[in-house]
Amino acid sequence: MHELTRQQAQNIVDKMMQDIPYNINIMDRTGIIIGSGNKGRVGTLHYGAAEAIKQQKIVEITEDEEFVKKGINLPIELNGTIVGVVGISGEVNETWPFGNLVKTTVILLIEQSIALEKENLKSHLKHEFFNLITHSDTNYTxxxxxxxxxxxxxxxxxxxxxxxxxxxxxxxxxxxxxxxxxxxxxxxxxxxxxxxxxxxxxxxxxxxxxxxxxxxxxxxxxxxxxxxxxxxxxxxxxxxxxxxxxxxxxxxxxxxxxxKLLKNDTRAERLAHLLEKNDELTKTLQVYLNCNLNANKSAQLLMIHRNTLHYRLTKIHSITGKDPHNILELVELIFMLIHRI
The missing domain is CATH 3.30.70 (Alpha-Beta Plaits)
Structure with a gap:
């Protein structure tokens, strides 16, 4: 059975009381107040609501008594089951129209919450299924x-x-x-x-x-x-x-x-750290690789002079200890770039 939370109930009360000149109470299925214009009453029993739940019908209270105030109390039904009560304090003939309005708002919110819960459950099951089929040890039964x-x-x-x-x-x-x-x-x-x-x-x-x-x-x-x-x-x-x-x-x-093999390799990690904050040198190395080590094309793409490119490649060598012109050391630099992601 779905139930309103105190936060949901109080939000409805606060919102509705901006336009309705009467105190509003929302009770759970046991008659306990979970939202009220008088926040000091939250958590206490609402006797009018308890009576509405007991009789399973709208209860009108025409006079103030010791434990109840005059007003209207409308059971909130969902799929034939009472899940709460809306109470509005005031003259019965004046609160009637507002009672139905608040009641409808509460029902719509509950239905929205139920739909969201179903969607979240559906999404969770789908996520769990994908986790299962992407695990290498899973057998396809x-x-x-x-x-x-x-x-x-x-x-x-x-x-x-x-x-x-x-x-x-x-x-x-x-x-x-x-x-x-x-x-x-x-x-x-x-x-x-x-x-x-x-x-x-x-x-x-x-x-x-x-x-x-x-x-x-x-x-x-x-x-x-x-x-x-x-x-x-x-x-x-x-x-x-x-x-x-x-x-x-x-x-x-x-x-x-x-x-994948070098994911936890400390050497690649150290290299990656050396150029971690130098975006200019990182991009220079990427461009140099993408241009198949062609210095002229690399300089043109970077919009720099060839001498500037040479300076940057030399600086990469100086910082990392790996020479971009040396094919074996260049491979290490490639893994450095990958490792930094």
Missing amino acids: KELADQALIYGIQLTKPSQIIYAEFPGEIAEDFIKNIPSFKSSIHSLYLVVQEADKLEALLERIRRQYPDAYLSVSKWNDTISEGYIQTKAALRVLKGVYFNERTIFYAKCEFFADMS
């Missing part, structure tokens, strides 16, 4: 396969995962007919099981959200493998590329896999 069908996923069919990270809040179902699961208010995973839909889907997201980061896995027999691949590829995208927003795991597989 028939029961799990049947549950997956509810979300439009065939666990026996290969899939490709897209991880999308948006600059702002995103709705979980903004892409229709594609299973999607929110991982935060601004990111979600999409499960693609039809190859001919991938390009159109990526294009649609890119057109609608040009600043979104997109990471795409390979085709895999398990969703968990694709989930891991998108996370690893995203680290490469954010670490190495300065102006790209989409990456395919298949195009960066070596570095993506190595980044």
